[in-house]
Amino acid sequence: MKLMFVLLLCAAAVCITCEQPPSDEDWLELHTPQGPVRGRRDPNADHLYAFHNIPYATAPVGKDKYKPPLPAPVWEKPYDAINKNIICPQYTLQLYNLKPKNSVEQEDCLIANVYVPDTRKTNISVLVYVHGGGFFGGYGDFLTPKRLLKSKDIVLVTFNYRLGVHGFLCLGTENVPGNAGMKDQIALLRWVQKNIASYGGNPNDVTIAGYSAGSMSVDLLMLSKSAEGLFHKVIPESGGNLATYTIQRDPLEVAQYQAKLLNFTNIDDIHALEEFYRTTPLEQLYYTDILSTRFYSSALFSPCVERETEDEAFLTESPLSILQRGSFKKLPVLYGFAAMEGRGRLAFFEMLKPKMNQNFSDFLPNDLKIDSEKERREVSDKVKTFYFGDKPVGEDNKLGFVNFFTDVTFSHAMLWSVKLYAEAGHKSVYLYEYSFVDENAPLVPPITIRGADHCDQTFAVVDSLDEDLASVEVKNMKKTIRQIWHNFIKTGKPVPEGSSLPAWPAAGAARAPYMSLGQELELRHEPLLETRTLFWDDIYQKYYLQPIPPPERIPNSRIEL
Incomplete structure (x- = not known):
């Protein structure tokens, strides 16, 4: 199985433009500490x-x-x-x-x-x-x-x-x-x-x-x-x-x-x-x-x-x-992150479904340390029940599949950091959840659930080849997201004073308030993904595996493939 489908999943088509030779007026020469540098328009x-x-x-x-x-x-x-x-x-x-x-x-x-x-x-x-x-x-x-x-x-x-x-x-x-x-x-x-x-x-x-x-x-x-x-x-x-x-x-x-x-x-x-x-x-x-x-x-x-x-x-x-x-x-x-960071995993649903039903403990994050096999099975069963109920992983609980991978790969870790930032006295963390969806975009099988996927907010900020052909809703959304990013780069605040956008205060230890970046911008005061986040907070409090540096001396070990 190719694991990398959760690692970037921000892939986009790469276009290499055939360029005409530049004219003299297309060049700009700058003098830098490295030496003179010539760039072109x-x-x-x-x-x-x-x-x-x-x-x-x-x-x-x-x-x-x-x-x-x-x-x-x-x-x-x-x-x-x-x-x-x-x-x-x-x-x-x-x-x-x-x-x-x-x-x-x-x-x-x-x-x-x-x-x-x-x-x-x-x-x-x-x-x-x-x-x-x-x-x-x-x-x-x-x-x-x-x-x-x-x-x-x-x-x-x-x-x-x-x-x-x-x-x-x-x-x-x-x-x-x-x-x-x-x-x-x-x-x-x-x-x-x-x-x-x-x-x-x-x-x-x-x-x-x-x-x-x-x-x-x-x-x-x-x-x-x-x-x-x-x-x-x-x-x-x-x-x-x-x-x-x-x-x-x-x-x-x-x-x-x-x-x-x-x-x-x-x-x-x-x-x-x-x-x-x-x-x-x-x-x-x-x-x-x-x-x-x-x-x-x-x-x-x-x-x-x-x-x-x-x-x-x-x-x-x-x-x-x-x-x-x-x-x-x-x-x-x-x-922040997208509302359905794990949505891209649906492309592998049929392959992962039997593996998850056979041995769900294989899917627990590797930053958990559970020494007892009995306890590992208990934690695994608890997690599986939380996302899939008492049914096997299947067609009728695909949303649980998406939510599981959203939480274990991206959302919980970021929300955990937000809490720790606030507890450390950090008063300028502006939290968001990106949930905008182009309702007119076709769903390509096997992706059968509509939602904002991994890095979709990034695709709202960066250039795209078909941007001029996009719907009015998509163009307006891109304009708004770019305005927020631009505001932050210039002022350190996503919504500075005098902006026409909704006021956006910093988040606290409760992981709120946060801005919902959807079809409309909405400041929400309830903790973001509260039930799911508290569920994982409890697990990580008990079983978090701290990373270690390489040792000074190499122990005898056997690495099982």
């Missing part, structure tokens, strides 16, 4: 100049490919910042193709794209958009919110970061310390601080936003001491720092597990294991079935908790502990 958004393929850092290669990023290059002659379709090495999977046409995969893949409004204004707000892809796929320009820049008062930055085993192998050694992909993201933010003024942006007014794994990333960045001071507002779209996908529970076990899948047997010798990963080419490590093995509600390679001794560590403490202690910068956050 965006052929698909004439209000912007696009600067592609700018190296914001240098990725180590060969046996050093898991180390933190190195400084970016500099130059003296003008650098033509044109798109070369460079992406980081990643999985090639039949179910979801996250690669653009004519893409070039290379280990040194750390490039940024900067979209600069055609304006004389300077010192304008900056939006850094982090791509999703389950930490195993995607690239900087996978989705771009260029229409958000119509007002010409925002500079947009997208970028690549290392993915999968390349970005998130975590052995806690000098050569493989862990979190290379997150350290890439910090390197990008440092590059923004140093360079963005040359592109017209204000380094003291940076908003980081992301969807799916990008959402998890920006929510984690807010907790990382190494990222403090590099940004000022945060927009996580469908993915939180407490999600089961976000942090590896045991990074050594994950590394051993994949190595054994690839027929490497000396997994208990840390030196041998490290040498295996350092010398094996990445294309061999991107084993195409790695996501089809154990977990239905989690990934393998994702960020990890590093050892305290690591230099330049991204995270040395679990997100839950940091939230509970309140030891993070309390920046304005626009925080």
Whole structure:
């Protein structure tokens, strides 16, 4: 089974536009700390100049490919910042193709794209958009919110970061310390601080936003001491720092597990294991079935908790502990998810139905620790009854199927964070649930339930090919959502004073109030998804499994496939 259907599920068709050679007046040359850079007018958004393929850092290669990023290059002659379709090495999977046409995969893949409004204004707000892809796929320009820049008062930055085993192998050694992909993201933010003024942006007014794994990333960045001071507002779209996908529970076990899948047997010798990963080419490590093995509600390679001794560590403490202690910068956050995050799983309903009826405990999140098999069955039965009643998983309780995957993958983790943020004294978390549905859109079997799916709010913000052909309702919704995002980027509030939109106060520990972003905007004061959230609160209070860093010494272990 291809597990990845819950990891990104923000996939969109990729269009590569055939472009005419630019004329001299289409170019814009800027002088930056790296050297002179030449961008050209965006052929698909004439209000912007696009600067592609700018190296914001240098990725180590060969046996050093898991180390933190190195400084970016500099130059003296003008650098033509044109798109070369460079992406980081990643999985090639039949179910979801996250690669653009004519893409070039290379280990040194750390490039940024900067979209600069055609304006004389300077010192304008900056939006850094982090791509999703389950930490195993995607690239900087996978989705771009260029229409958000119509007002010409925002500079947009997208970028690549290392993915999968390349970005998130975590052995806690000098050569493989862990979190290379997150350290890439910090390197990008440092590059923004140093360079963005040359592109017209204000380094003291940076908003980081992301969807799916990008959402998890920006929510984690807010907790990382190494990222403090590099940004000022945060927009996580469908993915939180407490999600089961976000942090590896045991990074050594994950590394051993994949190595054994690839027929490497000396997994208990840390030196041998490290040498295996350092010398094996990445294309061999991107084993195409790695996501089809154990977990239905989690990934393998994702960020990890590093050892305290690591230099330049991204995270040395679990997100839950940091939230509970309140030891993070309390920046304005626009925080939310779609009402039916699990709806996309209906495409696999017929395949999953017998598995869920046969052994539902396989579907419990992997961030639960239940040692007793008897107790695990009891918890499993309790969860199954909560969502499906006393009937088998079947046609008449498909909504329970959708709600289950919505909660275990995205919604509960984000609502848990909201509670902890508020309890830590954070008074600027603006909570929403996105529920808008285009009633005229056809339902394509086997998706037989209408509802807002994973990252649908992202698709309301970013550009779409058929946007000009959309219904009046869809156009109005997109306009409203973009206005909210624009307000937040500019002011730190989704609805500032004087706006025509409904007033939107910050959420408290009860996970309310929140804004329902549906056919109409409605501020609601009851706790969001209260019954379902309290149900999981009780389970996690008893069984939460804290993530651990890689150990200093390798215990004897056996990894069962």
